[in-house]
Amino acid sequence: MSRAIHIAGGRALRGTVTVSGAKNAVLKHMAAAILAEGVSTFHRVPRIADVEVMSEVLRRLGADVRFEGDTAFIDTTSMDSFEAPYDLVATMRASILVLGPLVARFGTARVAMPGGCNIGSRKIDLHLKGLQQLGASISSEHGYIEASAPTGLSGAHIFLDFPSVGATENLLMAAVKARGTTTIENAAREPEIQDLIALLGAMGARIEGAGTSTLVVEGVPELRPAEHTVIGDRIEAGTMLVAGALAAESLTVEGADPAHLELVLSKLADAGVPVSVDGARMTVAGPGRFAPVDVATLPYPGFPTDMQPQFMTLLSLADGDSVITENVFESRFMFADELRRMGADITIDGHRAIVRGVKRLSGAPVKAPDLRGGAALVLAGLVAEGETLVGDTYHIERGYEDLVGKLAAVGAAIEWVEAEGGDVGAHA
Numbered sequence: 001m002s003r004a005i006h007i008a009g010g011r012a013l014r015g016t017v018t019v020s021g022a023k024n025a026v027l028k029h030m031a032a033a034i035l036a037e038g039v040s041t042f043h044r045v046p047r048i049a050d051v052e053v054m055s056e057v058l059r060r061l062g063a064d065v066r067f068e069g070d071t072a073f074i075d076t077t078s079m080d081s082f083e084a085p086y087d088l089v090a091t092m093r094a095s096i097l098v099l100g101p102l103v104a105r106f107g108t109a110r111v112a113m114p115g116g117c118n119i120g121s122r123k124i125d126l127h128l129k130g131l132q133q134l135g136a137s138i139s140s141e142h143g144y145i146e147a148s149a150p151t152g153l154s155g156a157h158i159f160l161d162f163p164s165v166g167a168t169e170n171l172l173m174a175a176v177k178a179r180g181t182t183t184i185e186n187a188a189r190e191p192e193i194q195d196l197i198a199l200l201g202a203m204g205a206r207i208e209g210a211g212t213s214t215l216v217v218e219g220v221p222e223l224r225p226a227e228h229t230v231i232g233d234r235i236e237a238g239t240m241l242v243a244g245a246l247a248a249e250s251l252t253v254e255g256a257d258p259a260h261l262e263l264v265l266s267k268l269a270d271a272g273v274p275v276s277v278d279g280a281r282m283t284v285a286g287p288g289r290f291a292p293v294d295v296a297t298l299p300y301p302g303f304p305t306d307m308q309p310q311f312m313t314l315l316s317l318a319d320g321d322s323v324i325t326e327n328v329f330e331s332r333f334m335f336a337d338e339l340r341r342m343g344a345d346i347t348i349d350g351h352r353a354i355v356r357g358v359k360r361l362s363g364a365p366v367k368a369p370d371l372r373g374g375a376a377l378v379l380a381g382l383v384a385e386g387e388t389l390v391g392d393t394y395h396i397e398r399g400y401e402d403l404v405g406k407l408a409a410v411g412a413a414i415e416w417v418e419a420e421g422g423d424v425g426a427h428a
């Protein structure tokens with residue numbers, strides 16, 4: 001038996017949703033804890049499956065990880081292994097973020113080559129090239145990457161071909177303990193990276209340029225453990241705003257910084273969805289008709305690829321045709337097949353999707369193909385006629401803390417149900 005999410009569509013949402021700490025920040029913070037000997041303390045940690053996987057990665061390295069509510073304590077004092085094994089890296093690609101910190105602190109690391117989220121080929125060449133520039137020797141054998149720098153890393157001038165989030169973070173966490181100055185150009189600028197820089201600063205690192213595409217790191221010999229509160233999850237907030245646009249009389253989303261959602265808010269406005277912003281509270285009213293809008297995903301501050309599927313659900317109900325262009329990942333349109341089963345009219349042409357608005361969606365059994373696609377199907381279920389059953393929910397549980405409970409609390413008819421293993425949605 002596995003669990004599925006059952007939704008009866010058409011209920012109006014009203015009330016307030018508080019978003020959790022950002023998945024894409026906390027996973028890196030947990031990896032950064034490796035850099036200092038002692039106990040790092042993180043508050044506002046979302047209790048999601050990916051955090052459990054990262055906890056397990058750290059435990060296998062010999063760290064002690066424990067939780068009290070949403071506070072995590074990571075004690076790296078007795079770390080005695082430098083290997084992230086395949087069973088964990090295959091479950092969660094972000095496990096490779098231990099590579100930089102391990103080499104920086106111990107001069108050696110062995111990390112399985114990732115599999116990860118099912119959204120196109122996700123390479124790690126930029127991580128490895130940058131580490132080599134910092135003086136690590138890299139080899140790969142038997143499915144593992146080995147990095148070694150027995151005499152420590154040295155500062156370097158690194159120009160990323162693409163502002164990769166993960167490469168920027170891995171290289172930052174390596175450079176903070178390198179000898180001398182490292183410059184990372186064309187660095188990613190995501191808010192989660194700025195939060196990582198804030199944490200590293202509290203640990204004693206010297207980094208300039210947070211929020212810009214040029215980061216300058218002055219290496220220091222030692223870092224100390226720090227206590228840090230994780231920023232709010234802008235993607236969870238954006239997901240809830242789309243839920244509100246689709247189904248709310250009035251829904252307030254709090255706990256994320258509206259400045260991190262600038263383009264999402266502006267695209268919602270273009271679609272005819274007004275969101276009023278009051279400090280850290282965003283209030284959205286629906287349900288209404290939507291205007292078609294063209295959306296192209298880009299690295300921050302561009303439109304987030306992690307909001308693309310949710311917008312596809314919204315635009316599938318617009319009065320007209322929208323074009324969605326996916327520039328960050330190769331095959332992040334897989335969930336469109338599922339949305340079509342609910343009545344959406346979507347044509348995929350390479351990295352473009354033409355979304356022709358339909359009058360209504362109809363509930364159906366569907367399967368979450370990945371994390372954000374799964375959330376987008378839940379959103380579709382909120383507004384579809386009849387019942388929707390979303391299977392393969394482990395994808396959703398990777399990154400959303402209690403999505404079902406939070407939507408139920410604001411009036412959605414949504415619940416967990418037991419499903420026969422693999423039986424939800426009569427297709428592979």
Ligand code: UD1
Pocket residue numbers: 023024025027094121122123124125126127128162163164165166167299305306328329330
């Ligand atoms: C992170 C986020 C993910 C988000 C993505 C883009 C986490 C845990 N995950 O993923 O939710 O969708 O940013 O905002 O924070 N690439 C290369 N070579 C590399 C690295 C990346 O070619 O060495 C390519 C990838 O194949 C992909 C693109 O760059 O097409 C973006 O990847 P990247 O920015 O690295 O995303 P992640 O860090 O994997």
